[in-house]
Amino acid sequence: MTSQSRGIQQLLQAEKRAKDKLEETKKRKNKRLRQAKEEATAEIDQYKLNREADFRHIQTSVMGSQGNLAVKIEEQTVEKVQIYNSSYHKYKEGILKELLDLAYNIKPELHTNYKYKVQ
Incomplete structure (x- = not known):
């Protein structure tokens, strides 16, 4: 019986480690998604600023x-x-x-x- 309980204990420990790794992976994935979203938002804002500056430059050169x-x-x-x-x-x-x-x-x-x- 002791070998059976040892096997069950090892199985439970392996299951717990797998669950911990899965949670850690999910956390890293969510963190990377948030980081990518922030980078994309920053890039979009920079693009908008550049386009607005170009528009204002063209507007002043054409219309004064x-x-x-x-x-x-x-x-x-x-x-x-x-x-x-x-x-x-x-x-x-x-x-x-x-x-x-x-x-x-x-x-x-x-x-x-x-x-x-x-x-």
């Missing part, structure tokens, strides 16, 4: 900054107003003279479509 656009538009508006004012003052007298000449120098004549009927 909003403040810069407002300044450019204001400068162009002021420049155009000055051009229109100088053009107005330059041609004002000549245009008024032409309009007054057209209004005062009326030459009465019959319209080409008018048909004179003799009665």
Whole structure:
């Protein structure tokens, strides 16, 4: 009987060691999965940051900054107003003279479509 109980004891010990090894392996696997997940999350975050930086760089190079656009538009508006004012003052007298000449120098004549009927 003692040999039987020794065999059972050895079997129970072997079973316990196998169970311990299995638990240890599961713990290592879970730890490695968590580590891989953290690494993947860090890599994804870094990729997002790089893509956002590239997007912002392209956006500023293509569109310029909003403040810069407002300044450019204001400068162009002021420049155009000055051009229109100088053009107005330059041609004002000549245009008024032409309009007054057209209004005062009326030459009465019959319209080409008018048909004179003799009665």
